[in-house]
Amino acid sequence: MPEADCAIRAEGLSRDFGSLRAVDGVSLEVPVGAIFGFLGPNGSGKTTTIRLLLGLLEPSGGTATVLGHDTRTDGAAVRERCGALLEHPGLYERLTARDNLDFYARVWHLPGPERERRVHELLDGLGLWDRREEIVGTWSRGMKQKLAVARTLLHRPSLVFLDEPTAGLDPIAAAALRDDLTGLARREGVTVFLTTHNLAEAEKLCDRVAVIRSGRLVAVGRPDELRTQARRDRMEVTGAGLDDRSVALMTADPSVESASLADGRLTLRIRDGASTAPLVAALVRQGVAIDEVRKGGADLEEAFLALMGADA
Template sequence: MSRSDNGIVVERLVREFGGGIRAVDGIDLEVQPGEIYGFLGPNGAGKSTTVHVLTTLLPPTSGRALVAGYDVATQGSDVRRRIGAALQEAALDSFLTAREHFELQGGLHGLDKAHRRARADELLERVGLTEAAGRKVGGYSGGMRRRLDLALALVHNPSILFLDEPTTGLDPQSRSALWDEVARLAREDGVTVFLTTQYLEEADVLADRVAIIDHGHIVAEGTPAALKAEIGRPTVEAIPLDPGCGEAIARVLARFGEPAAASPKGVAVRLDGGAQTLGEVVRALDAEDLAIANLQLHQPTLDDVFLNKTGRSLEGTEVDLAPDAAAVAPA
């Protein structure tokens, strides 16, 4: 196993809970220094458990992981000095102001008073909270709390940042602002970012590479573009003008590819011949006098990748909290 000052290397990592539940089941991965690495999967897939092991909050059952060149099982204090973490629940005190949080966090990291104040000024400005710095956090919006939590994770200038579902529950504007800051951290400061998320758009926008985890196993890994290219074929969806013509439209579309997921009123196929056959599809529908209210061409997405690898959709899947819920309970 190689050693990196600013990366993550995992080999055959297992985390098992009572009852033989393997939340993480022998995964391998490597995150390059300065990379944004997206870790995708539905609730209960093993995302948060993996983060808890890599941040030394849980010991691995077996296997090995190096974070910033240090073993998470035997060199936990060295790992913690090099990482920052903003986990699913922001660790904020509603009765403290943002500046008081920085005083506390900076003191825990051993920063002197002058350094704490300077770092607070810098980070509060960076996340747009300077004017709200003297207000108690209990009055903050969800987006403000998330931005403060991110800033606090950066107090000690970590080389690796773990973000576990950082934008869950945020409005689009707050989510976009957080995306901008995470991208800037990697681009300008060279921070390695390990990002767990259920949002496909988030991974597509931010991640240099992504891994998809399902039932404790990594089922796909690569750049978003490369993973989508594996699927290759686009999907055409037709919404009939007359809902009663759905079956007839489905028979015509079946000539051009295999059935694919569609909206409730639509019929879709994955085009065997690619996007260039769209004209043929239109002519075939016209030849059968089938009127179409809307015809759309969908390029492959990361959800298509997940569906292809696991047989189910990444978003909107059934929620199975057992493995990740166990991660916050004593093992």
């Protein structure tokens, strides 16, 4: 991808904490203007990656450039042009909503009239203008997250990092925040780097996703590409008579990478290019009364679970 079209480029990015390798050789490219989802379970290295990309941590190995700036040598320039909503909303709870935004507007040197206008525009856009003089500490978590999103976009950054923005919110508040986020991101034309372990959220919001597991990238692509990949590799069988013998039978087959049985459902990972029909026939011969055979996952969650299961 040409440099000008690339908001983030990481090559072999790694970070060790003592003997623990939190991020392990991550290489990825995020196009300008994309909403990029960074998926992974808790402790997989998502937050550490964001910290590395913001120049808040020095990498143990590899390089990363964000908006053309090397994060190792030019972290200040990266932070100058980025916004970040990290693990916590980072709001000053003794101050009012307006004071919080006013402080960060001053941090980013927004001139007086522009500061007022921008604070009004963002609070109004998120339905918080009427509550601007309230102390933030009294607000619900959903409202605080909204305000934190407004703060993140205050200085019109080219790129925003959102670390689990809907974590801890109830489904209604999360959906509302997602709508606000997409609306604001599209309106403001910013590139979004979003970490989440909520796959439905990633599927709704993201143009591209990367999946990280134990610090390593296991997949990068469009959500539909990941689904297709999982569909090709995975097969589920339900029916009567499935038992450990079925698992042993399938595991012994050279076209099967792995087989597992849970809740009466036999899940198979199949080698590339292998045909599934002989496997079904073998199960029938074993005496299994098959109810349903389903190839691949219907959504990103199943693709994600398949990726998480890989190499386990």
